[in-house]
Amino acid sequence: MSSTPNGQWYPPEWPARIRALAHGELTPAAPRRAATVLLLRDTDAGGPAVHMLRRRTSMAFAGGAYAYPGGSVDPRDERPVAWAGPSRAAWAGRLGFGTGAEAEAAAQAVVCAAVRETFEEAGVLLAGTSAGTVVADTTGDDWEADRAALVAHELSFADFLDRRGLVLRSDLLGAWARWITPEFEPRRYDTWFFVAALPEGQRTRNVSTEADRTVWIRPAEAAAGYDRGELLMMPPTISTLRGLEAYGTAAETLAAAGGRDLAPVLAQAELKDGEIVLSWPGHEEFTKHLTPTEGPAPRSAAPAPPSTTASTTGDSPA
Numbered sequence: 316m317s318s319t320p321n322g323q324w325y326p327p328e329w330p331a332r333i334r335a336l337a338h339g340e341l342t343p344a345a346p347r348r349a350a351t352v353l354l355l356r357d358t359d360a361g362g363p364a365v366h367m368l369r370r371r372t373s374m375a376f377a378g379g380a381y382a383y384p385g386g387s388v389d390p391r392d393e394r395p396v397a398w399a400g401p402s403r404a405a406w407a408g409r410l411g412f413g414t415g416a417e418a419e420a421a422a423q424a425v426v427c428a429a430v431r432e433t434f435e436e437a438g439v440l441l442a443g444t445s446a447g448t449v450v451a452d453t454t455g456d457d458w459e460a461d462r463a464a465l466v467a468h469e470l471s472f473a474d475f476l477d478r479r480g481l482v483l484r485s486d487l488l489g490a491w492a493r494w495i496t497p498e499f500e501p502r503r504y505d506t507w508f509f510v511a512a513l514p515e516g517q518r519t520r521n522v523s524t525e526a527d528r529t530v531w532i533r534p535a536e537a538a539a540g541y542d543r544g545e546l547l548m549m550p551p552t553i554s555t556l557r558g559l560e561a562y563g564t565a566a567e568t569l570a571a572a573g574g575r576d577l578a579p580v581l582a583q584a585e586l587k588d589g590e591i592v593l594s595w596p597g598h599e600e601f602t603k604h605l606t607p608t609e610g611p612a613p614r615s616a617a618p619a620p621p622s623t624t625a626s627t628t629g630d631s632p633a
Contacts, residue, residue: 322541323601324380324549330605332499333584333591343498346505348421350429351385353491353555354439355565356513362533363565365556366437366519369528380547381537384436385429387504392427393420394473399446400486409490410507411577426485429509431472435465437529438520441488441511442481449484451516462522487511489572491558494551497582505579508555510572512565534559550601551580 335341354366367381401409403419406426412418434440434453443449453462461479464470476483488509496503513519521529534556540546541553548556558575562568582601585592593603 322544322547323553323603324547325603329497329499329593330591332501333593334586336499336584337586341499344501344503346495346503348388348425348428349386349504349506350388350425350432351383351506351508352429352433352488353383353508353510353559354433354437354513354519355510355559355568356531357564358533360533362535362560362563363568364531364533365537365559366513367530367532367537368436368521369530370525371527380549380552382549382552383508384433384439385506386432386436388424388428389431389468389472390424391471391473392424392431394471396423396427396473396476397482398423399443399482399484400488406485409577411493411579425507426488427472427483429488429507429511430483430485431465433511435462436522436525438462438522439513439517440481441484441514442476443484444480444482446482446484449487449514449517450481451514453517454520459522487514489569489575490577491572491575492551492555493577493579494554495579495581497584499584506551507577508551510559510565510568512569550582550595550598554580554598554601 332341336343355363356366357363365383367383369381370379403423404414407413407415407418407422410422410425412421430441438453438458440450440453461470461475465472465475475481488511490507491510492508493506494508495505519529519531537546537548538553538556538560541548541556559568562571580595580597582593582595584594589606591603591605593601593605595601
């Protein structure tokens with residue numbers, strides 16, 4: 316395949332895996348439920364900035380790519396928590412789980428994962444001591460100890476909130492999109508993307524071990540870096556970035572979330588006339604045509620983008 320002019324992440328092993336799937340030699344892995352958060356803050360330069368992380372090149376999945384804080388649902392995310400905002404039943408309907416106790420538990424787990432992962436990977440917590448408050452400062456040794464215990468699975472998110480007397484603020488999240496990793500990828504995720512505004516008084520910290528850089532950047536600037544081939548991103552990342560460009564503030568973005576289509580996007584691969592056609596329905600810009608024996612060369616880590624604020628060295632994934 317000829318070199319990709321933009322920054323679309325595309326692992327070189329995909330063509331062989333696509334062929335194996337087409338020939339019945341590959342059984343798709345079941346996708347794990349996951350959540351990721353597009354954390355926004357308003358700027359004076361026109362439009363909000365979004366918090367992004369560059370994954371370390373050593374990561375097995377999407378190494379070197381820019382993404383958002385996020386990760387897999389922990390089974391313990393279904394444990395009862397103090398809850399504010401739309402009901403679990405409302406979230407179950409919005410996220411596509413249907414009705415009933417099982418659907419509500421699944422919806423809570425996804426929302427909890429979104430809030431937990433944002434705290435684990437960015438140090439930002441969408442919770443407060445009541446339904447109308449939000450924590451103003453999550454820095455300090457005691458907060459860091461709890462964050463590290465969550466990452467190590469030594470502490471459940473429910474116990475963390477309960478011990479601190481905190482209420483999960485589900486109303487601070489807006490469901491934005493849903494993407495499922497292609498069937499030919501061995502590490503598969505069924506991921507809900509959320510938007511949220513950075514709570515007043517809080518600040519992001521680069522605290523994960525899975526990324527080497529964080530940045531606040533306006534969506535249009537990040538998308539331009541991708542278009543120039545300077546910033547490596549997966550299709551869901553650049554797609555959601557482009558979706559943010561229309562809004563002038565974080566509040567406008569959150570208000571628009573309720574009208575977003577959450578139908579899952581799943582890539583399709585076909586063998587046609589001696590070539591592989593890889594497409595994401597409804598997202599034509601990502602369509603790729605390649606011969607069955609070709610694939611792109613491995614990509615090195617994407618450089619730091621021109622950012623709304625200075626990048627910092629540290630850790631964090633998506």
